[in-house]
Amino acid sequence: MAIVEDEAAARTSTARVVAPPTARRPKARKSFLPVALVAPAVVLLVLFTVAPAIYALILSFLQMKVGSGLLGGGATEVFAGFANYVTTLTSGEFWAGLGRMLIVALIGVPATIFFATLFALCLDAKRARLVGITRLAIFLPYAVPGVVASLLWGFMYLPATSPIGGQIINYFGTTGIFFSVTNVAVWGVVGFNMVILYTAVRSLPPDLFEAAQLDGASEFQIAVRIKLPLIAPAITMVALFSVIGALQLFNEPTTLKPLANAISSTWVPLMRVYTEAFVNNSIYEGAASSFILIIMTVSATVLVNVVGRRIAGRETK
């Protein structure tokens, strides 16, 4: 039932948005002010997102062909149809990279959600002390740029410089590398997600917890039985961010790559895009791969959103 209601609500809200503005705001006169206000955002969006995207779309249907002669002087761009898309989709390395990305996501997304939730609930517990400092300490890694974080962890993983047992544990092993990469990524984003969840917990009405306490519920029971279900929508959002983040995995493996034999230049799909475009100088195939990835990212986002909303809806019911 809740789902049906939800969808009905969603439909009305959509209807409201698409209704002609004159119907809602009959007094609105023709003015350039709104145009002027949105202009900077629109101009920037067009310049740096829409225009490059259109250019990339055009590139993805082109191919470089050299002229005659040994060194083929006078290379020209020719229309290639869907050749670049076919090459990407039939490339074993593309799917293998996607597989590796999914492994990292399968480890990383649950770990991010788990630790972010755990930290948020712990910090909100009544007996928690030094909350401010702890919160900052957990958040701080988010302020460290991904490349710096990866270098830092890279040094900790390498046997020669490792303070965390790199001499015994092979952090660059065939299996180990997935955990090593995930660790850097999770370390970086847990703090940010923790803040989102912590804010969600703090905004819950405190009388709920008082009532529970009077009924004899322990801190743990309050956290798991009351707070957790109530912040489910925020957890969904965190999950969404994490999944999108996982699909964009690039910084960490790229930075760790030169340190060991474990990571190739096409380890995850975005690295493959980069290699195609800037190492192999086939910006055309890179563009095609990008569009395939965009379609996948959007699909994954919609999927997580729908699934998340259903779960949240069921729980509040």
Add this chain to the structure above:
Amino acid sequence: MKKPTLKHVGAAVGVFAAAAMALTGCSASNSSTADSNQVVHLTFTNWDGGMQAAVDQWNKANPKIQITLNKPSGTGYTLYNKLITNNKAGTNPDITEVEYQALPALISSNVVIPLDKYLPDLSKNFTKSSLSQVQFQGKTYGVPQNICPMVFFYRKDVFDSLGLTAPTTWDEYAKDAAIIHAANPKQYIGNFTSTDPGWFAGLAQQAGANWWTTSGNTWTVGINDAATKKVADYWQGLVTQGVVTPEPSWTPQWSTDMNSGNIVGWVGAQWAPNQFPSVAKDTAGKWVAATLPAWTAGDPTVGIWGGETEAVTANSKYPAQAAKFVNWLNNSNEAMTTLITQAQVFPAAIAAQSLPALKTPPPFMPNQPDYNTLMATAAKNVRTFQIWGPDANVTFDSYSNAFAAALQNKTPLSAALDVMQSATVTDMKKLGFKVAG
């Protein structure tokens, strides 16, 4: 697992391109015809340390042709791919550094131009093998700057303590590797690196490989030929025995091992003493260079690892002046003296190979006063491929991936050569080159 979306990258590229245009703008702005009194301003992209000294020297002596040196944001193929992209926009510098293996790619993209009408006859001052790096189908695209023959560096103190001398053949190298590792399980004679395709290419050249050959307008690709497989199988044996470590070079791990004496040898090249201070700073004076081990005793043939030329771009409005500078930089004793002292270059120009500046060894090798005599001998015995392929970037990237995977998964290195071969051939065919077989 977060941030830079394609959007950000796109924005960064946009901003960067704008900045690049602003930077290189000066070359495009003075497009008016050059009368004899006008000062010509040229831009020069080069990432070598010490190049500024040579440029300053030129600017002082040539007030009419002023050079501005730019360091590129990315070196190697990052730069070359940018040059290819910017060529159409006309924003390339007048003169650029090009490593030998990348020159064919830049020629096939029309980024650089033939300089024959501006240059003197180079055959008087350069060997055939040097010129083969810059001359294609009877046209000259640059003046070779240096020769980087491969040489073997070893820790003399460690070798002495084990009663070993520098290996003269690869068989001896393998025996020494076993002795060193047996005496101290932490020590290795060297590492097999997946991050240096140019290194492996140099070893293949020595063994007689020819990754690319041409006949008429048709290419033959032979990356997995018998000679290269021999090299791969040889190193496979050492790695499998565990007497050579499979770790990549240029990592903190490698530096630590080189510095601490865990790695006591390096199959390197002429420019190694330039890198040693940042790789193994505490070991100055302990390394000695020796001729690269040979496949058959007494054969002095070696391959090259690295080396560069300066080339003039198609975007340059003043190719004659640019070529004049290029010729001065790489074909004059005065410029070479500066480059030898500032950047420890070993000149390709024959006359410059007997310059007094070469009597001083590189600062890191004070214990080897005749360092450059060894280089001069090695330089005479250099063997290269007939030609570098027009897509050596794909081959090199494929080397790094395929060899890293083979070392990681303990699969045969020779199979990795098949991967490189097919990646290279596929790409060449896709681009429209005629490939035999």
